[in-house]
Amino acid sequence: MNFVIPDFYPAAAELFVVAMSFVVLMTGTFLQNSRSLSYYLTQFTLLGAAVVTVYTMDGQVTLTFTNMYVDDLMGDFLKLMVYLAVAVVLLYSRSYIGDRKIESTEYYMLVIYATLGMMVMIAANHFLTLYLGLELLSLSLYALVATQRDSARATEAAMKYFVLGALASGLLLYGMSMLYGATGSLELSRIAQAIYHQGGDKTVLMFGLVFVVAGLAFKLGVVPFHMWIPDVYQGAPTSVTLLIATAPKLAAFGMAMRLLVNGLFELADQWQSMLMFLAVMSIALGNIAAIAQPNLKRMLGYSGISHMGFMLLGLVSGVVEGDRHFALNAYSSAMFYVFSYVLMSLAAFGVLLVLSRAGFDAETLDDLKGLNKRSSWFAGMMAIVMFSMAGIPFFIGFYAKFSVLLAVVASGYKWLAVFAVMMSLIGAFYYLRVVKVMFFDEPQDSSPIATPASMRVALSLNALAIAALGLLPGWVMWICDQSMLQSF
């Protein structure tokens, strides 16, 4: 057997990130007071990765590393969104982690490795690659949650996250091994072919599928695998919550697409009904439980559960009784949903970070009271985010809901759409409550908002993007369409 040097070109961005991670590690080890340098190097890494990704984007589906790795448009776009999200996360968190003395080279290293993990997940064409990326991401996140060593809450959250996360990884791995047993391959496209041609053992396939979906559901954080979300969101430092709540959702979406659509499309009828159950439960529980939360981080956690449920609705409506006619529309609507959710989630936690200062974490509804009197600008920005999350138009959140609902109605699940809109009515209540405390209540806290200008500008741009994309959402939808076209 000859050793053939693999084609590194499709994975150039990942290799660049790996190389840069060593640079960051070295500077952190050998230079004193290198925190600032680490920050800028990390941002440079993300920027560089974006440049490389754009540069190597050729619109083709390229497989490499003996078909373990795939480079296609969906992967490229998702990766670009991941870079953007992580870069914004770092920008927002800088003064927060500086104030709390958790800014260190290790922090940035972990963020870089989490990013790398997401990139690998998005680009995986093989169960092992997928698992590798997933673990790289998860381990980095566990460590990040625990980064505030002397905080009991953060440590507890990290433990919960770790134990449950390990369990979910185990489930996923177990499911993968069953699918391997039934099809004789770990490569997603081979699995698809194997199921298509010979069917495999139905019982084993189903067992494997159930475990894979369970593992996936954990990573997405949908009911009934959502238990970790509220505690981890609340316990982790807000800067880490911001990271967990945004970029990994993109990676999890990528993973869902790779696993379910690229790999197990032949079993769509089966996973569809599972996902539908997960989606319905998540939308209901996420929205109802969020009402009772006085803690905003927790509330946004529950709201995230319901948003992920909505996203699953998009995936569910792709195939109706074996007819793939609706697939493109449905998957691209789900991708658009994830994108807009990440954008809104960034801004929502961003506002909490703006209001936090040394020794004080803004995280309850009371901390937002009377924000309009303290700073009309940020109150306005937060209002945009909240209305957008509630799905009120002229904001991007409406088009996200709209495109998913259209996919749902198109595939004939009219009553599912009715259920979803009624639940988003319940959702509107707690988003409105945030607007209410900001605009209608008197402030409890009158200290001025002292955050660096760069962060204020970035947050404003983020919120204004939610409004601007609400006026002209067409091109983002187009990007999502283009990414999905290759999958069929």
Add this chain to the structure above:
Amino acid sequence: MTDTPFLSLAIWVPIVGGLLALATGSDRNASLARFVAIAAALAGLAVSIPLYTMFDVATSAMQFTETHSWIPRFNINYALGVDGISVLFVLLNSFITVIVVVAGWEVIQEKVAQYMAAFLIMSGLINGIFSALDGILFYVFFEASLIPLFIIIGVWGGANRVYAAVKFFLYTLAGSLLMLVALLYLFMESGGSFNILDWHKLKLGMWDQTWIFWFLLASFAVKVPMFPVHTWLPDAHVEAPTGGSIVLAAIGLKLGAYGFLRFSLPIAPDASQALAPMIITLSLIAVIYIGFVALVQTDMKKLVAYSSISHMGFVTLGFFIFNPLGIEGALVQMISHGFVSGAMFASIGVLYDRMHSRQIADYGGVVNVMPKFAAFFMLFAMANSGLPATSGFVGEFMVALGAVKYNFWVGFAAATTLIVGAAYTLWMYKRVVFGAITNHHVSELTDINGREFAFLSVLAICVLAMGIYPFPVTEVMHASVTDLLKHVAVSKL
């Protein structure tokens, strides 16, 4: 016809003006914000006037149309146009915006820029609702207009404002979300079009028509509001600041009624015909029962709010008796109610600014200290009770006449509003304005100033002009209404 995009201007001039007013920032620049606001409101009115003067009354087709691709992915267009039904509301809305800005001129002292901006942005959005020819564009404007009013009620409203604001928002959102599902379904059925006029031609089975009718009804009935989903309105009205009440009554309530004419009747004509008895019954309950509810109110704003529900019952009644007299009368009633209820709330606002009370019992003998005001208030009260030669009479008379044609007893029941309406309005007027002064605060009241005189007299002129010579209004709508009825008479089954 020129190529000037008057409709786009009518939408975006106030919105941009509102953003400019917002940009003037803090209350230190309050007067600047006020001047920006009045300039934007007047500019908005100015660009709306050509819509009337250049309107071709002979045709029922959409005029001043503009179409640009907006979201090509879903074939959503930025499509605007008005016909005889909608053009008047664009004008009314632009006009009322000017009144509202003037009415809030010195009354609002806190966060002036945000107040003015909210009204201007809302005005633009509402013009968008009336001129949208694309289902999603309509929906987007329809929903987005909730946000400014929510903020207006919640920030500048009365004591129980938060409850009222949230109730208002959730009630109307609940209806609209169901409408969204219906719109999405129509998109699928029509083979991928969001064009409202395409939907008018779309063949639908009875079951589809029925549930679409119900989903649309959920949205529009809440907006109108019809009995029994009317309970948000008195709360919202009572807690809203004067300007908010004026806009809500004069324009907000027309959105739902307009929706019936643009969506429910033409898209689901068979279901509309089949369910007409139910709507007529609900309308009559609104007219009579809510009229009696108004009679016992002790709060002036609540009384006018209930009277609005009762008057809107007349409008929905007019729509669902399917004859030209009914629909035209209902439209006239809507325009007239825009002036009259706006004027009523403005008058109550004048009193409230001085006394900070809306309770009828706190007043009495106002005529002794505010004679000019009493005269205006008298006229508006008469118009509200439907006295001939005021605008209130024309619409009610036409609808009652149409109803008699449809069924004598329906017409008879509807006509009782002329008695009940007179009873609650005039009785309230008597208790507030006439009699001896019992409350010493009343004796310290000052009569209206120049600003108040200006906007009340403009409203008075409108009320009288429309009452004496309604032809310019009915002329515009005639062709469109005739065409609509022709369309509804043809079964889609």
